[in-house]
Amino acid sequence: MVSAAVCALLAAVPARVVVAAPAAAPAPRVEARSADLLAVGVVHGDRMSIHLSRLLDNAPVQNAVLRVLLRGTLHQTVAEPDGGYTLQTPDLTVPGDASLEFRVLQGGSQEDLKGMLVIVDATADGADKNGARQLWWWVLNFAVCGGFLLLLARRRKAAAAREKA
Secondary structure, three states: OHHHHHHHHHHHHHHHOOOOOOOOOOOOEEEEEOOOEEEEEEEEOOEEEEEEEEOOOOOEOOOOEEEEEEOOEEEEOEEOOOOOEEEEOHHHHOOEEEEEEEEEEEOOEEEEEEEEEEEOOOOOOOOOOOHHHHHHHHHHHHHHHHHHHHHHHHHHHHHHHHHHO
16 A cells, blocks of 8 residues: 555656746846936847936936947937837847946936946857756656665565564
């Protein structure tokens, strides 16, 4: 009876174990602020969506000229109808850390907001390839230990039966 329960348990373990798929990496993001402004940029491929707002009331800054200094090159952004800005450049696909500076020109004044952008190499596979192997290693270990305990229990039961006889 004990052996049947152990066998049923061991048979059910591999069927119930679920290996979670690796979560998609979050999009690279940069935040930069000055005394009055906050710029948040989110990178998708070779395009960055930038939200520029005032710190005081989080209102979007519109009608400004926004330029981005990235990897030593000054890039012009395009104002979007929703109040955001868009930058498109192949420099956003280069992996590694990059110092970034948002230059905001509005009403004859200029503010510089500095931040750090970290772009992860999209070709690098961050998935743990040993995860499934490790899982099956543990299942095998539990099966061997269960088999050993089952064998030990049968031997003790047989020895106890011989002593009674």
